[in-house]
Amino acid sequence: MVCFRHRYDDTNRTRLKTVETNYGKKAETVTRKTDALYAAPLQEIIDFQFDERVVAVFPDMIQRSVPGYGMIISNIGILAAKYAQAGSHCYDLGCSLGAASLAMRQRISTPDCDIIAVDNSPAMLERARELLALDTVASIPVTIICSDIQDVTIENASVVVLNFTLQFIPPPQRLALMQRIYGGLNPGGILILSEKIAFSEPERQNFHVGLHHDFKRANGYSDLEISQKRSALENVMIPETLAVHHKRLKAAGFSCSELWLQCFNFVSLVAIK
Numbered sequence: 001m002v003c004f005r006h007r008y009d010d011t012n013r014t015r016l017k018t019v020e021t022n023y024g025k026k027a028e029t030v031t032r033k034t035d036a037l038y039a040a041p042l043q044e045i046i047d048f049q050f051d052e053r054v055v056a057v058f059p060d061m062i063q064r065s066v067p068g069y070g071m072i073i074s075n076i077g078i079l080a081a082k083y084a085q086a087g088s089h090c091y092d093l094g095c096s097l098g099a100a101s102l103a104m105r106q107r108i109s110t111p112d113c114d115i116i117a118v119d120n121s122p123a124m125l126e127r128a129r130e131l132l133a134l135d136t137v138a139s140i141p142v143t144i145i146c147s148d149i150q151d152v153t154i155e156n157a158s159v160v161v162l163n164f165t166l167q168f169i170p171p172p173q174r175l176a177l178m179q180r181i182y183g184g185l186n187p188g189g190i191l192i193l194s195e196k197i198a199f200s201e202p203e204r205q206n207f208h209v210g211l212h213h214d215f216k217r218a219n220g221y222s223d224l225e226i227s228q229k230r231s232a233l234e235n236v237m238i239p240e241t242l243a244v245h246h247k248r249l250k251a252a253g254f255s256c257s258e259l260w261l262q263c264f265n266f267v268s269l270v271a272i273k
């Protein structure tokens, strides 16, 4: 459980957020800076990277940028509790700070499960280790692996989470990853796939993108921040249509994939083996 309290510092744009975590019996308090990475005009916009600067503001950034993020994280815990199989692995691929791993860890009561959390950003994983260490209540072991998710072995899996990660894998490489996930899942296991999506009809695309930008503005981002971050993400984050996702899941072997949440152009799917 994470509870956010806002505190404003009028002197500059450093709105600070006190985050009280219930990770352990004793609540720990962490103070983080609000994401202002794209607030000032940039001379050159470089491709978005999950580096130290992003890590420092990441919980704030993702909460204010992804509609439905908190609901997706808590329901990953619910889904994992239902589908985790005794003696199997639960994978969190592109784990960032481990939010989905923590949600699974706090919900799963199936015996002898463990969680394997993978990311290729050393800065993310350094912070993820600290946050996971605060969770002294749940006992499910979490192994953190610094690797490209395309290189990790996926085996004896009952739950695989790709929470806003596939969109950063080059599209021609996505099917092979899905096939490896399908191959590593046990029968009855699930893949939870959350993505920003695109729409083939321009009217629908404009409708959802417009509302996403309204969501960001309502969360305090300026037009400049929205536009500069959009440029930074352009070459590295490639959203696809829902139809393409369903088709690829089918091609990878999943007989059924279900949309369980959509908020504007952000979705989460569950595919069952």
Ligand SMILES: C[S@@+](CC[C@H](N)C(=O)[O-])C[C@H]1O[C@@H](n2cnc3c(N)ncnc32)[C@H](O)[C@@H]1O
Pocket (backbone or CB within 6 Å): 050, 062, 093, 094, 095, 096, 097, 098, 099, 100, 118, 119, 120, 121, 124, 147, 148, 149, 150, 162, 163, 164, 165, 168, 169
């Ligand atoms: C939007 S974040 C994921 C958010 C996270 N799953 C959560 O629920 O909070 C995308 C993450 O994927 C990681 N990533 C991107 N490409 C990757 C790859 N090829 N292999 C491993 N991690 C990758 C990034 O470092 C980043 O931490």
Ligand SMILES: O=C(O)C(=O)C[C@]1(C(=O)O)C=C[C@@H](O)C=C1
Pocket (backbone or CB within 6 Å): 061, 062, 065, 066, 164, 196, 229, 230, 233, 237
């Ligand atoms: O599409 C955007 O504008 C976003 O900011 C989305 C998004 C994401 O979906 O991963 C991009 C990068 C950050 O990790 C946080 C959010």
